[in-house]
Amino acid sequence: MVTGGAGFIGSHLTERLLDHGHEVLVVDNFYSSTRRNLTHLLDHPNFELMRHDVTFPLYVEVDEIYHLACPASPIFYQRDPVQTTKTSVHGSINMLGLAKRTKAKILLSSTSEIYGDPEVHPQTEDYWGNVNPIGIRSCYDEGKRCAETLFFDYRRQHDLDIKVARIFNTYGPRMQPDDGRVVSNFIVQALAGEPLTIYGDGGQTRSFCFVDDMVDALIALMGTPHEVTGPINVGNPVEFTMLELADLVIELTGSRSRVEHRSLPQDDPARRRPDISRAGELLGWEPRTALREGLERTIADFASQPVSGSGRRSG
Numbered sequence: 001m002v003t004g005g006a007g008f009i010g011s012h013l014t015e016r017l018l019d020h021g022h023e024v025l026v027v028d029n030f031y032s033s034t035r036r037n038l039t040h041l042l043d044h045p046n047f048e049l050m051r052h053d054v055t056f057p058l059y060v061e062v063d064e065i066y067h068l069a070c071p072a073s074p075i076f077y078q079r080d081p082v083q084t085t086k087t088s089v090h091g092s093i094n095m096l097g098l099a100k101r102t103k104a105k106i107l108l109s110s111t112s113e114i115y116g117d118p119e120v121h122p123q124t125e126d127y128w129g130n131v132n133p134i135g136i137r138s139c140y141d142e143g144k145r146c147a148e149t150l151f152f153d154y155r156r157q158h159d160l161d162i163k164v165a166r167i168f169n170t171y172g173p174r175m176q177p178d179d180g181r182v183v184s185n186f187i188v189q190a191l192a193g194e195p196l197t198i199y200g201d202g203g204q205t206r207s208f209c210f211v212d213d214m215v216d217a218l219i220a221l222m223g224t225p226h227e228v229t230g231p232i233n234v235g236n237p238v239e240f241t242m243l244e245l246a247d248l249v250i251e252l253t254g255s256r257s258r259v260e261h262r263s264l265p266q267d268d269p270a271r272r273r274p275d276i277s278r279a280g281e282l283l284g285w286e287p288r289t290a291l292r293e294g295l296e297r298t299i300a301d302f303a304s305q306p307v308s309g310s311g312r313r314s315g
């Protein structure tokens with residue numbers, strides 16, 4: 001079962017699981033996605049799609065749960081912050097309850113946001129983070145932190161087979177053009193010949209992992225033995241500044257766009273870079289797709305779709 005399977009990462013994961021011969025049940029309420037991401041799979045004999053909000057209990061028979069349901073971009077998760085916290089907290093309680101009843105393995109797609117605006121670089125899993133509990137990003141950051149707490153308490157109390165992945169910025173085809181994340185913003189703006197919006201001076205860095213590499217990591221983590229719980233950082237450790245990313249997108253799209261600076265939003269972290277040594281040791285995993293190659297594939301996907309307007313802020 002993949003909760004949030006109609007979303008960006010979830011739809012790629014679902015596709016891969018079907019390719020591997022699994023039967024896949026996608027559970028999604030389409031809060032930040034549409035059925036479009038799955039249209040090509042609807043007739044697949046091993047595929048089933050269920051509209052359901054994970055904040056309500058679910059009774060199905062499953063043996064592995066990839067729990068991805070949660071809006072991930074600031075525009076979507078800040079639109080209804082109470083629902084975001086509910087999705088992380090009540091959603092995790094419900095899915096953990098389901099895992100307990102069915103004795104299923106369960107994987108949480110946590111996030112690098114649980115490190116907040118980090119004071120150590122790169123971030124290792126042992127770092128506890130620097131998170132504002134009452135800011136506009138808190139519904140997402142604290143929601144995921146509480147979800148991690150619940151996963152580990154279900155492990156300690158009920159010996160559940162849990163896996164916690166801390167996902168760093170991921171990009172690729174099927175990101176939503178209006179989701180406000182920096183890669184999609186830049187591509188949409190460059191393709192439209194509009195200025196690329198940079199918040200602050202553009203010196204803040206992010207690291208970007210191509211979605212195919214992320215799917216490899218999640219499936220490898222699900223395949224680990226009971227004693228491996230995580231949390232495990234998964235992402236690409238190569239850092240780029242926002243200015244470097246903007247230049248690369250302009251080059252690859254052949255756009256005449258320039259960059260435009262705006263003021264930095266609240267709690268926007270200055271740097272974020274994963275230490276992925278644990279993923280290397282435990283999963284034998286590291287990202288393989290260079291940013292240039294991944295961007296080319298993402299730009300090709302965006303260019304093939306009718307797109308209107310531009311995104312609003314970097315994620």
Ligand SMILES: NC(=O)c1ccc[n+]([C@@H]2O[C@H](COP(=O)([O-])OP(=O)(O)OC[C@H]3O[C@@H](n4cnc5c(N)ncnc54)[C@H](O)[C@@H]3O)[C@@H](O)[C@H]2O)c1
Pocket residue numbers: 003004005006007008009010027028029030031032033034052053054055067068069070071072073076087091109110111112166167168169170171
């Ligand atoms: N994309 C990234 O860079 C990134 C980084 C860190 C963590 N993550 C995590 O990975 C997961 C997937 O992210 P994504 O980028 O694919 O985002 P996405 O918004 O494309 O996908 C999330 C999916 O969850 C669904 N959903 C939201 N609330 C729900 C609810 N209450 N019940 C059922 N379904 C619900 C949405 O409709 C959507 O299909 C999320 O948990 C996110 O926190 C993503």
